[in-house]
Amino acid sequence: MLVQGERSVDALAAATELSIANASQHLHVLAGARLVESRREAQRVLYRLADPSVEALWQTLRLTAEQRLAELDAVAREYLVHRDELEPIDRIELTKRMRAGSVTLIDVRPVEEFAQGHLPGAISVPLDELRTWAKRAPKRKQVVAYCRGPYCVWALEAVEILADQGIHAARLEEGVGEWRTAGLPIETERSAS
Numbered sequence: 001m002l003v004q005g006e007r008s009v010d011a012l013a014a015a016t017e018l019s020i021a022n023a024s025q026h027l028h029v030l031a032g033a034r035l036v037e038s039r040r041e042a043q044r045v046l047y048r049l050a051d052p053s054v055e056a057l058w059q060t061l062r063l064t065a066e067q068r069l070a071e072l073d074a075v076a077r078e079y080l081v082h083r084d085e086l087e088p089i090d091r092i093e094l095t096k097r098m099r100a101g102s103v104t105l106i107d108v109r110p111v112e113e114f115a116q117g118h119l120p121g122a123i124s125v126p127l128d129e130l131r132t133w134a135k136r137a138p139k140r141k142q143v144v145a146y147c148r149g150p151y152c153v154w155a156l157e158a159v160e161i162l163a164d165q166g167i168h169a170a171r172l173e174e175g176v177g178e179w180r181t182a183g184l185p186i187e188t189e190r191s192a193s
Contacts, residue, residue, distance in 0.1 A: 003049065003175075012047070055181055088171055106145050131161060134167060135165075145170075156171060
């Protein structure tokens with residue numbers, strides 16, 4: 001969750017379905033290991049990853065688990081039921097299509113996550129607003145949806161919703177974290193305006 005951006009303990013607890021006390025304990029351990037840092041904003045304490053190397057560590061750990069644990073693939077396939085049926089697009093192809101102007105890139109994560117960092121040229125269309133957005137979506141361009149990364153189901157759901165609306169859609173398996181770790185630029189609301 002912290003790869004997506006800075007969060008308070010209560011926001012992390014809600015997003016991960018942990019108690020505030022449990023989330024706080026996890027953050028305390030991560031802070032003790034110097035993997036996260038915090039800052040105070042009025043009465044709230046906001047946590048973030050300590051630096052880009054922590055994000056790279058997370059990506060490496062996930063990749064190692066994917067390569068070494070055969071059961072992880074089986075669990076992921078069961079969890080992400082139709083993953084292979086929905087057209088995926090990789091970052092190289094997305095970049096080509098973005099330069100050509102042949103796709104509309106949508107970020108289906110919550111608005112707060114989009115504001116903290118998103119792929120260049122993306123527009124924020126949280127999943128709960130997608131059906132309304134689809135009514136005015138460009139019909140002649142393919143829509144590419146992305147969310148939090150390869151294990152996030154929101155991009156899959158977005159592609160299914162868009163397909164039901166007659167819109168040609170694909171999903172980007174990567175999220176902001178993978179994009180940033182690859183050394184590619186990320187925009188924030190400040191940098192985009």
